[in-house]
Amino acid sequence: xxxxxxxxxxxxxxxxxxxxxxxxxxxxxxxxxxxxxxxxxxxxxxxxxxxxxxxxxxxxxxxxxxxxxxxxxxxxxxxxxxxxxxxxxxxxxxxxxxxxxxxxxxxxxxxxxxxxxxxxxxxxxxxxxxxxxxxxxxxxxxxxxxxxxxxxxxxxxxxxxxxxxxxxxxxxxxxxxxxxxxxxxxxxxxxxxxxxxxxxxxxxxxxxxxxxxxx
Amino acid sequence: xxxxxxxxxxxxxxxxxxxxxxxxxxxxxxxxxxxxxxxxxxxxxxxxxxxxxxxxxxxxxxxxxxxxxxxxxxxxxxxxxxxxxxxxxxxxxxxxxxxxxxxxxxxxxxxxxxxxxxxxxxxxxxxxxxxxxxxxxxxxxxxxxxxxxxxxxxxxxxxxxxxxxxxxxxxxxxxxxxxxxxxxxxxxxxxxxxxxxxxxxxxxxxxxxxxxxxxxxxxxxxxxxxxxxxxxxxxxxxx
Numbered sequence: 001x002x003x004x005x006x007x008x009x010x011x012x013x014x015x016x017x018x019x020x021x022x023x024x025x026x027x028x029x030x031x032x033x034x035x036x037x038x039x040x041x042x043x044x045x046x047x048x049x050x051x052x053x054x055x056x057x058x059x060x061x062x063x064x065x066x067x068x069x070x071x072x073x074x075x076x077x078x079x080x081x082x083x084x085x086x087x088x089x090x091x092x093x094x095x096x097x098x099x100x101x102x103x104x105x106x107x108x109x110x111x112x113x114x115x116x117x118x119x120x121x122x123x124x125x126x127x128x129x130x131x132x133x134x135x136x137x138x139x140x141x142x143x144x145x146x147x148x149x150x151x152x153x154x155x156x157x158x159x160x161x162x163x164x165x166x167x168x169x170x171x172x173x174x175x176x177x178x179x180x181x182x183x184x185x186x187x188x189x190x191x192x193x194x195x196x197x198x199x200x201x202x203x204x205x206x207x208x209x210x211x212x213x214x215x
Numbered sequence: 216x217x218x219x220x221x222x223x224x225x226x227x228x229x230x231x232x233x234x235x236x237x238x239x240x241x242x243x244x245x246x247x248x249x250x251x252x253x254x255x256x257x258x259x260x261x262x263x264x265x266x267x268x269x270x271x272x273x274x275x276x277x278x279x280x281x282x283x284x285x286x287x288x289x290x291x292x293x294x295x296x297x298x299x300x301x302x303x304x305x306x307x308x309x310x311x312x313x314x315x316x317x318x319x320x321x322x323x324x325x326x327x328x329x330x331x332x333x334x335x336x337x338x339x340x341x342x343x344x345x346x347x348x349x350x351x352x353x354x355x356x357x358x359x360x361x362x363x364x365x366x367x368x369x370x371x372x373x374x375x376x377x378x379x380x381x382x383x384x385x386x387x388x389x390x391x392x393x394x395x396x397x398x399x400x401x402x403x404x405x406x407x408x409x410x411x412x413x414x415x416x417x418x419x420x421x422x423x424x425x426x427x428x429x430x431x432x433x434x435x436x437x438x439x440x441x442x443x444x445x446x447x448x449x450x451x452x453x454x
Contacts, residue, residue, distance in 0.1 A: 003316045011302065011313050056301035062266055063296075064317045065289035215266040 004066060004074030005081065012057045013048045017082065020044025024089035027115045028097060030106035034113060035160045038126040041086040042156070045079050045130065049138060049145050058142050059215055069207040072139060076203040079135060083127045090115075090123050102178045113164055114176045117184035121191035122163040128195040129155045132202040139206035142213050216242045217278075218364050218395045219263070224272030226262055231419060233258055236272070238414040238424040240364070240395050245386055247406035247427075248399040249436075250416035251444055256399040257296070259416065260368050264294050276364065290319055293357030293365045298349035298373065299341045307352065308337040311359075318360035326359035333378075346373040354382070358389075365389070367398040371405050383409045403437040415440070417447060 021044065026037030052058070061071045094115040101107060113119055130152055137148025167176035174183060217239045224236040233255050240246050250256050261267040263274055265281055274281040276288040302310055315321040330337060333351040341349055350373050357365055371379045379402075386396055386409045400406065406413060406427065413436070414424040422443070423430050431439050 006316065007313050011305065011309070055303070055305075059266075060301035063264075063294060064314065065286055066317065067285040068265060070286070212268045214268055215261065 001070065001074060001077065004061070004064075004070060005078050007061070007064075008074055008078035009081070012052045012055070013078065013082070014051050017044040017048045020047070021082070021086045021089060024086050024093060027090050027093035027119075028101075030104075030110045031112055033160050033164055034115060034119065035122055035126060035163055037090065038086070038123040039153075039156050039160070041083070042126065042130040042134070042152070045082055046134065046145065046149055049134075053143060053145060062215055068210050072207045072210050073203060075139075076131065076135060076199065076206070079131060080199060083130075087120070087123055087127070091120055094120055098178050107178070113167065114178050116176070116178055117180060117188040118163075118167075118175050121188045122159060124191040124195040126156055126159055128191075128198040129159060131195075131199040136202040136206055139209050139213075142210060142215070218242045218276065219397065220273075220275040221259075221263060222273040222275075224259065224262055224274070225270050226258060226267060227270060231255070231258075233262065233269075233419045236416070236419070236421050238421060240397055240412070242395055243390060243393045244411040245390055245396045245398075245409050246412045246414060247403075247410040248397060248414050248416070249401065249403065249406065249440065250399075251401060254416045255419040256416060257368055258419075260294075260296070260366055260397075260399060263366065264289075264292075290360070291363045293360065293362030294367075295350075295353040295357040295365075295370060296368045298346055299344075299353045299356075300349075301341075303342040304340050306338060306340055307335065310341075311337065311356070314356055315359070320361040321359055322361055323359075325361065326355060329355040329358055332381075347375060347378060350374055351378070358385075363394060365394060365396045365398070367396065369400060370398050371400055371402055379405065380408075403435075403440060406436055415443075417444070 020041055023037040023040035023044075026032070026034050026040070058071070061074070062068060066074070094117075097107065097115040107114065113122075133155055134145075134148045134152040137151065138145055140148075166172050174181065177184070218241065220239040222237050224233055226233040231253070236255070236259055238246075248256055248260070258267055262269040262272075263281075265285055276284075276292060279288055281288055311326060315323065315326070333348070333355060335344075335348065335352055335355065341352060344352060350370060354367070354370060357367065371382060374382060383405060386398075389396065390409075410427060412425060413427055413430060415422045415430070427436060430436070434442075
């Protein structure tokens with residue numbers, strides 16, 4: 001598996017995908033739907049799949065001495081590594097924004113979602129949706145990238161819409177607080193569970209699908 | 216010892232099906248897999264390598280079931296499906312470096328020897344190679360990890376006559392080292408030079424599997440194949 005992940009990151013992942021991790025800096029933008037950063041990071045991973053298709057990456061991977069199931073696992077794990085790197089950056093910038101910049105006027109008067117644990121929870125939900133909808137959809141054919149990505153985009157903006165709406169609802173203002181609370185932590189743990197469960201579940205389904213695909 | 220045993224392989228497509236494909240290869244022998252275009256050669260080889268999902272049948276390499284021992288088997292088998300058709304814009308050196316990491320028995324010296332033998336420049340990308348040179352690169356990848364069995368899909372097509380002859384020499388050299396080879400071709404003269412056995416497929420069915428002499432008798436392989444294909448074609452015309 002170590003070799004497969006090396007192959008994924010060294011051969012199948014373009015520089016652009018790594019550069020798109022810089023969209024985690026959107027965490028700092030006031031008055032803007034900062035969850036779009038998670039979308040752009042997902043878009044970076046999508047680029048790897050699109051280029052991988054042009055490069056016939058799946059054919060190359062299957063010819064290597066690995067099982068077809070491991071090819072799928074390698075794809076999921078490399079996406080998870082990139083997402084966790086993006087998430088770590090988002091978490092770092094969230095911490096900086098919460099700890100050192102919370103008093104800034106632009107953040108105090110921020111009408112949009114603040115960078116807090118709820119924001120990080122939604123970042124994970126967007127990544128979970130990407131893994132389940134896009135990567136899972138890709139492995140229906142191991143070729144088509146357009147349709148699963150469009151479905152993911154719709155779901156992604158639905159998630160962003162929900163996240164940006166919730167804290168405006170009566171009694172839900174706590175969701176946008178710029179400090180930690182137990183409720184924030186519970187929601188964040190829930191998002192971690194959704195991310196890990198959905199990604200694992202999607203990986204198993206994709207492995208079973210890929211076994212039956214003719215290359 | 217049977218190094219590869221295929222038993223009752225079936226695969227259905229809307230317009231074509233592999234029907235009960237069965238044959239086996241002995242250790243240290245070369246088998247030619249022949250048949251006209253569309254007969255099912257590539258589908259069979261891909262099914263053997265688990266690239267095509269077979270609906271029925273058993274595939275055993277070295278006495279091990281392919282479904283259960285895919286990783287171990289692929290370590291000991293070299294597969295080349297014609298030309299290199301992936302990562303055409305990446306440097307060959309990078310492709311070799313990454314591929315080598317996956318094989319326990321990858322031999323960098325052997326790899327360099329074949330690169331030199333085939334006059335391949337590792338600073339080029341596959342897209343800069345001619346079709347024939349792409350076949351050679353594909354062969355280098357299959358030969359560099361000291362495979363015990365080589366499965367090659369049309370390895371000689373696209374090669375010039377000299378390179379083809381050299382490749383057949385390499386096959387005989389590898390055979391003398393105990394390596395078994397299964398290669399598909401429709402160039403029957405290749406088989407006359409190096410194959411011990413043949414498996415002949417037509418319309419997704421194995422028509423014959425065994426020694427060349429047992430198939431040809433007093434005729435040449437090409438004559439027998441042409442005669443049989445003509446007869447089959449005439450039968451179709453009658454319908």
